[in-house]
Amino acid sequence: MAQRRPWEVEDGLWDRIEPLLPVVERRFRNPGRKRLDDRKALCGILFVLYTGMPWEFLPQELGYGSGMTCWRRLRDWTEAGVWQQLHEVLLAELNAAGLIDWSRAAVDGSHLRALKRGPKTGPSPVDRARTGSKHHVIVDGGGTPLAATLTGGQRHDVTQLMPLIEAVPPVRGRQGRPRKRPEALYADRAYDYDKYRKLARTKGIQPRFAERGTEHGSGLGVHRYVVEQTIALLHWFRRLRIRWEIRDDIHEAFLSLGCSIICWRKLKNNSIC
Known part of the structure; x- marks a missing residue:
């Protein structure tokens, strides 16, 4: 076979x-x-x-x-908004099956080269100021991508913390109001700002950010690694390793589609579909 x-x-x-x-209707005359x-x-x-x-x-x-x-x-x-709708449909199915861990979430960002410039590109501080973009991702406690955004390569990770939280859609699938916020949020030292801790708390989220100037071994990495794993899965799609698109909406479409495929694999692996 x-x-x-x-x-x-x-x-x-x-x-x-x-x-x-x-639905696209075919023309009757001169089809x-x-x-x-x-x-x-x-x-x-x-x-x-x-x-x-x-x-x-x-x-x-x-x-x-x-x-x-x-x-x-x-x-x-x-x-037409197809990719966002697809992501929400798959998240709802995962939520209905109890496969989304709302007790915690994790956020992180990752650089990628942008060879043709365009909107949401900029000089990357980690790539000798070459033009790049950044993927910012928030995942649940099990690594399921809840939302992803695209910015220029010069943007600091922490500036996308609140946009990422706001980008998480209302996830249906269970009785009661749709779920939108995790209970706790884990992040690395790049997010260690009191201002953003307070902003997370205003959303009902307990910040668990690593502190700058402290030694490794805080234990937060056992919860934070899932977002790094999900970013690695996204960059397994070769079109997401390097940004070839001038149009940012087309690259964002690929990014959203990649998130949906990861959700679909999780449904398949748990024999829900």
Whole structure:
């Protein structure tokens, strides 16, 4: 039996994505060329996400259409908010199964090169001032990505603490009001500012930030490592290791899609789907 390639959309994942896609009616008069099947276009998008291949080199023999067709479909679905909706659907399923640990969360940021500049890029202080961007991620206690943001490479991690907290969507899946806030938040020394501790407390979150000037061995790392692990999983997608997109919304679409795939794998591994 042939092994399924990772960029091929599984039936379970497609069942969750298809209802979110905008319906495009074919023109009755002068319909033109038949529109590429949405599932095949999504496979082409995932192929680029997994391999990092330039759009124009998308192999035609795979049957996923041209690279420009897949890029347009990614653009249109991004503008329709498909990726955020998909992430929220998967988070709700995980929450319903008790697979989101709201007792704690962790945040961190990671640099990446931005070879074509564009919005949300800047001189990276860790890469000899070369143009770069930053991924900022907040995860639950088990490493499930709750939200991710993109900034210029010069932005300090702590400046994205509150935007990340605000970016966590209301997660449904259980009786009562949707859950949005973890009980405690873990972060490294870059977040050690009294101002941001107070801001976290105003949201009902207990800050557990490592303190600058103290020796290693505080024990906080046993809770904080999950966000580093999730960032490593995101950067396993080659398109997220280096930012090739000038348009920030297109790179953010890849980032959101990567978060959704991590959530989908967790559902599969726990035999929920």
